[in-house]
Amino acid sequence: MAATVPLGLVPTPLYSRLDALSRAKAWTGWAGYISPVVLDTAEFEYFAIRNQATLFDVSPMHKYRITGPDAEAVVNRLVTRDVRRIGDGRVGYAMWCDEAGMLIDDGTIFRFSAQDFRLCCQEPMSGWLRDACWGFDVALEDESDTTAGIALQGPTSFSLLAEAGLGAAAMLKPFDMAVIEPGLLISRTGFTGDLGYELWCDRDRVAALWDRLWAAGAQWGVRAVGAEALNLCRIEAGFIAAGVDFQPVHGALRLHRGRSPLELGFGKLVHFDKGHFNGRRALLRQHETGCAHHLRRIDIAGFKPAQGALIYHRKKKEVGHVTSGVWSPTTKRNIALAEFRAPFGKDITDDLWVEIYVSQEGQWDRRIVPLAIVDAPFFRHARARATPPGPF
């Protein structure tokens, strides 16, 4: 038989490395690829992210390249923020919406030049981007399967890079990117809120890159991590996750399940003054008439993680729920992202309560605990911004 399409999840080019390291054998599917949930234990991996250096396989990310004379116009019409304000050689976090202003997905935009962009995101976006490019002088290439990536995160991540002979990355400020070696793009980006980098190269070179980082990392405490530890960190950093804190509107079957960037608290990334972008008119209307929901960071009393808990006003009226809730080991707070029905969460922020169910060896208990709304990310560290980064 001729070439066949593999059934089920397919290995990324790093699967052999990960499998050799995995004690937990806990895998999940990510965009069709095999991806680790945990390799050792989530706690070990979490503390490695916060104290050492960690590697995470981001090859499954969807990557799209948009090039040509109209590339900037296409991307600016696609996303809500003004990509003309992102410098060449910079990366920007961005959101894109449907015609009703509801979030389709979020991701990072790599701006190589006004004529060359890469979009990195969780959801497959080929069809949507093809439609977005129609009528413009651009070429669209799906690089998802040809470009692989490794996220290197943690306070010693720069030291590890230097050790691996990639010290030239020292000059990268947060959200900078540069080709550090032929065929190796490094961006100072990540999902942890800490010092960190993402390394991008051709799929067939990524295993060698992994080995090089691994070898250099011994004295910097390098560890491989899975999605669970990363999830803890992203909540601490205050980042939202698709399918968890919002439902990507193209995948939502029911009416009114979509949420807008304004509702998710990203008004700063909606630049109404840049000209037309998808969903602008709907978002402008919402901007004028008010949001139906507010996603907020909250700090909850006690220490029991509040994932999925309902939120009440005056302990009576149900006004929202927790979308992501964890005990944060670093900040020692019970933190969460929560969605409120407007005006709660914005205009009404006091007398709000979380109802948490806890099981103590089969005995269920219900606790009503107060919450406080928090503006800043839960976890922030100066080392994440220092350039050149310290050795630690």
Next chain:
Amino acid sequence: MPRDAFDVVLLGGGHNGLSAAITLARKGRSVCVLERGDRTGGMARSTQIALGVEAPEVAHLLYNLGPRVARELGVADLLETPPLPTVSLAPDGRHVVIEGDAARFADGTAHPDARAFTELSARLRRFAGILARLSLKPPPELDGGLTDMATLGELAGLARLGIDLKRLGRRELREFLRIVLGNAADLVLDEMPDGPLAGALCADAVRGNHVGPRSPGTVFNLMYRLGNGGAPRLPRGGMGALGEALERAARAAGADIRTGCEVARIMVADDRVTGVELRGGAVIAARAVLSSAGPLQTMVMAGVGHFDIEPLRRLRNLRCKGTVAKVNLLLRGAPAVTGLPDDMAPARLLVAPSVQAVERAFNPVKYDELPVAPVLEAVLHPPAGDGRCVLSVNVQHIPHTPAGGWDDAARDGLTGRTVAQLAAHMPGLAALVETAQLLTPADIEDRFGAPGGHWHHGEMGIDQILTLRPANGLAGYRLGVRGLYLCGAATHPGGDVTGLPGRNAARQLLGDGII
């Protein structure tokens, strides 16, 4: 210096552009109609087929211009002509004559299915009248929620439709719902055997669209035609006179009408229309632009980046395969029709001998091939002074571009087949032909810009009517950019010479308070 700033620019001087211009100018707005052709009227204009002889270039009959709109537009007097009888030509010479709800044989004898026909057509007309009410307004959008005045107005309209439907009575209502989305072949053949009478009904049900009598939605199309009575009519002075009268009415109301002006670009700033740029670079400022060019073409002229991705995608996928060609024959003298008394001459002649023949003629177009025996609608126009006369023919089920392209052989073949089909009933016709003009759907697209050369600028199908015309979310004539509207046949209620899209769009613009 001609004036270069107006409240409204009408992009396109077809009859809908003119209807919009009249409606707006009468309300005191300054209006400029820009038409790229050398005459207004669009697909309803006339053309000089020979020195001193005018022929309807494309559309050749009125079946859908309602008296109310004609009065509003100031052209009601043109409609004071008797309706034309329809003659469904029969291969055996027993032609069927249809006048209103009555059918008989051409020799005056009774048709065995006359009663069934009368009942069916009366029923359809009653249903059609209800749908026609919906055509006088933008279709309901209902997206404002119940606290919105506009939505409440729409609901009131819908409630009226509901009341109209209720008044039908239970049995009739059930019948309406049973047939409205169905196909014409089943409807007609339930009531009468196949033959020229059934064929005529089905020819009317498919005319203009990429369908056969067995395609769903053809009953709706038939009702659409019947919405304003459905009696075919030549306006006083011929088809061209209508466009001229509309142009006169627009000028009288103060509109500035310019032919030979092609709009190259619609200018947008800060999400508002600011005017248009003509080919050649001249700029005309306007606070609103109403376009009767195709919806996608309009977006492209404004720059697709000004629109959301979804509506653009919907319009890119608008179904608009033109399927009707126009053949105009200049004849040295009036032909006689075998089996038809001479005084029947000003009639609408159909070649649609049976439902099966109509369905069969539809088959090849699916594969971009030409039908062997196309369905025809022919009108013999009153002779010019010298006895020469024009026979204009709508040839149904012709592909936009046949598989091998429109080379001379394909063109001559189509004209030849059309003449041959008619010559079967008009002996000696071929010898009478002095000039034959053919406009294929591709020609029509080139000449008028109608998307796909489509009769309605976009297929009239269940997925593209009412709130879905031209596409989901665009039924209110607005295109998103403030001040930019569609006003041509692609919008609600659809094509034919009705004046409705133009008039409705103009009223929507006035209602939106933009100018």
